[in-house]
Amino acid sequence: MSKNASLKAALVIIGDEILSGRTQDTNTRWIAGKLGERGIALDEVRVVPDVQERIVEAVNAMRARNDYVFTTGGIGPTHDDITSESIAAAFGVAIGLHPEAVKMLEAHYHAKGMEVTEARKRMAMIPEGARLILNTVSGAPGFVIDNVHVMAGVPHIMQAMLEHVLPGLGQGAVVQSFSLDVQIPESELAGPFKALAARYPDISMGSYPFMRDGKWGATLVLRSTDEHDLARASEDLRAMIQALSR
């Protein structure tokens, strides 16, 4: 794969259980980290209800403006698992039993002395033209259609699926970061930090406040794909903090 300066991705979480507040999402952070290591920037996340038109809308909006889209959730065997049909609808293609997916399910269930029932076969219903993503954990595969990667929602299955597809994705310029926690309130950092940011227009500089032992501080984060530039700016940031601490 060629090294592309800027590759970006969106995540669509099919997520009644996130929207109800029942479940704490942890997939976003994991996916962001893994994509980041490959130089693919997570550019947007949408959490939408388990409703076909909402999934279609989000996936179509995101696939048009990103190099990659990932979805999590809704590919199991129960009636509320509507992701595969929704993706087929988003692409305007038919959905049907995928022979290779059926074989994967047979291999998985036969090894446990179980049959591939009608309910289980539902997990082999794949939109036309998609290729499968191996599921090493529980048999039922994910799939890729065009630039959309459809994965399970259960974290350890999703992780296995993403690890499986990552080597086939493009390699972008990896964003390096430097961060510094300082026990100085943001309102005192703001002036010099703004001046520093103005000196390095290609470096993204963010300040994230925190309170520790009743006192305000901030994590200052510098991010850039240019290691050399980042090193220089980080030195300047340290000098700025030393001057402020005097």
Place this chain on the structure above:
Amino acid sequence: MSKNASLKAALVIIGDEILSGRTQDTNTRWIAGKLGERGIALDEVRVVPDVQERIVEAVNAMRARNDYVFTTGGIGPTHDDITSESIAAAFGVAIGLHPEAVKMLEAHYHAKGMEVTEARKRMAMIPEGARLILNTVSGAPGFVIDNVHVMAGVPHIMQAMLEHVLPGLGQGAVVQSFSLDVQIPESELAGPFKALAARYPDISMGSYPFMRDGKWGATLVLRSTDEHDLARASEDLRAMIQALSR
């Protein structure tokens, strides 16, 4: 406030630090829970970068189709805090020093023997026509413009702000839920669970798989605003599980 059968809200997270994978979001779950208690369903979450046009796009899309929109993040004093300007742009209004906000900052900083510097005054720049949301933690207020509620990103400040605005929001029909963890794989639950869902079209029924001690199970969740209906369906769900466990 009148009791409205369906009130819905969207959350826009201004979130470079979430998208980079550096920070684990916990605000979504807390906000979802608090809104749920008031009968306001969280219907979508968008995490967008700290870029004005992206904030404007998300806020305008979400405010057009929800009763309420909440934003978190980007209202501090540093140069990367661009939420207030972005909200002003989304509404096409000017932004300026809000006299009441300046007074809030003065009260906060003077109590600590500190001055309201130019950097701190930045936190009193509020879009025209907005009313303030009290910040009991750190002085700098949030604000409400039309149906958009602009809050801090730091969890305990955001929480104090949301508690402050909640009593002024409409009261919707509260969704009650019943959930049952069962050590039966989803593929065996699927048939009877689908039949149960068909008998109760007004009850949302979801199945969320988990693995415990190497065995698959699922959390079955029933949700409805009708307590009586929910109680009957929950009884039927228990009976279904007993029949499957025999």
